[in-house]
Amino acid sequence: MFDQIFKKHAPLMVGIDIGSHCIKAVLLAESSAGFRVEAVAIEPLPKGAMKERAIQDIEAIGRVISKLKKRLPKGSHYASVAVSGQTVITKMIFMDVSLTDAELESQIAIEADSLIPYPLDEVSLDFEKLSVNEADPSKVNVLLSAARTESVQARVGALEESGLKAKVVDVESYALARSVDVLYEQLPSDAYDKVVAIIDIGAVVTLISVVQSGKTLYTRDQVFGGEQYTNSIVAYYNKTFDEAELAKTTGDLPPNYTFEVLAPFQTSLLQQIRRALQMFMTTSGHDQVDYIILTGGTALVEGLDRLLVDELGVHSIIGDPFANMEVAPKVDRSVLNRHRSQFSIATGLALRSFSTCHI
Numbered sequence: 144m145f146d147q148i149f150k151k152h153a154p155l156m157v158g159i160d161i162g163s164h165c166i167k168a169v170l171l172a173e174s175s176a177g178f179r180v181e182a183v184a185i186e187p188l189p190k191g192a193m194k195e196r197a198i199q200d201i202e203a204i205g206r207v208i209s210k211l212k213k214r215l216p217k218g219s220h221y222a223s224v225a226v227s228g229q230t231v232i233t234k235m236i237f238m239d240v241s242l243t244d245a246e247l248e249s250q251i252a253i254e255a256d257s258l259i260p261y262p263l264d265e266v267s268l269d270f271e272k273l274s275v276n277e278a279d280p281s282k283v284n285v286l287l288s289a290a291r292t293e294s295v296q297a298r299v300g301a302l303e304e305s306g307l308k309a310k311v312v313d314v315e316s317y318a319l320a321r322s323v324d325v326l327y328e329q330l331p332s333d334a335y336d337k338v339v340a341i342i343d344i345g346a347v348v349t350l351i352s353v354v355q356s357g358k359t360l361y362t363r364d365q366v367f368g369g370e371q372y373t374n375s376i377v378a379y380y381n382k383t384f385d386e387a388e389l390a391k392t393t394g395d396l397p398p399n400y401t402f403e404v405l406a407p408f409q410t411s412l413l414q415q416i417r418r419a420l421q422m423f424m425t426t427s428g429h430d431q432v433d434y435i436i437l438t439g440g441t442a443l444v445e446g447l448d449r450l451l452v453d454e455l456g457v458h459s460i461i462g463d464p465f466a467n468m469e470v471a472p473k474v475d476r477s478v479l480n481r482h483r484s485q486f487s488i489a490t491g492l493a494l495r496s497f498s499t500c501h502i
Contacts, residue, residue: 158492163347169489184214196228198297205304227315230291237282316362318491320352337433344441369441435459438487464490
């Protein structure tokens with residue numbers, strides 16, 4: 144079934160990243176040099192539409208996606224979207240290597256009750272057969288993903304409100320990891336075989352995915368993001384939240400802001416990243432991370448990449464998923480240039496158009 148869905152000439156999917164404060168859309172096509180950006184768009188969300196990565200107002204989300212759709216080619220009918228947060232569970236399990244996909248699916252359905260801490264009639268399951276287990280060649284590593292069905296259906300419903308059909312519902316941390324495929328060229332030539340952490344710092348949640356040689360080694364969500372930075376500006380300078388958001392991007396802040404707001408936020412963010420990387424190394428057996436890619440709107444906080452180099456001693460960059468892509472003439476260059484680092488998850492979702500895997 145999946146081979147039929149993802150044939151070379153199958154319709155392209157728009158990657159739709161539903162964030163805490165805005166929704167991003169990316170449409171890619173294949174070109175002779177790799178990929179071509181066909182469309183990018185970003186729209187803010189009304190307050191209250193999302194709460195802690197959960198959709199609160201499906202119709203409001205649908206209206207925002209409808210605005211995005213107007214900036215996409217008219218033939219755009221399919222989309223990939225992602226779930227995240229505490230309602231999403233991913234586990235590595237080990238199954239007999241001789242099982243076919245159909246047998247594997249039946250066996251996982253039998254064993255899922257002991258693997259998933261939610262009633263099975265409330266969750267949606269998928270799996271991806273990975274590599275043969277190195278320690279026991281009679282077993283195959285299988286990535287099992289589960290999400291609360293209500294979370295999946297909310298995203299599917301929001302897309303339907305806009306006239307788009309959900310072809311894929313992915314997991315955000317894996318979509319983020321997939322975007323590294325188009326970010327490697329920003330790193331030294333040995334990066335593919337090294338341990339690379341991509342850290343997406345959103346408004347409310349920071350996602351961490353660690354990859355090596357095309358494999359996702361580790362993922363983690365942390366409730367920390369640019370909203371704390373904005374709230375500090377609100378508290379110190381008696382601004383509204385919207386005024387503080389604008390001040391962050393325009394730099395219209397007092398000279399002492401560097402010491403009162405910026406430095407404390409940088410310190411807190413550094414602590415969050417350091418803790419996440421230490422947890423990865425503790426649980427994975429790896430003793431270092433070789434490269435860090437920062438994405439998300441908060442990645443553009445002044446001097447953050449340099450701070451990680453100085454404090455962690457790790458080569459760190461601001462990720463631009465479009466840096467080495469051809470760009471179609473109709474793409475809004477101002478949107479692309481201003482928000483490049485915010486499109487990594489949407490890009491990872493758009494890349495599902497060219498992938499035959501489940502996850």
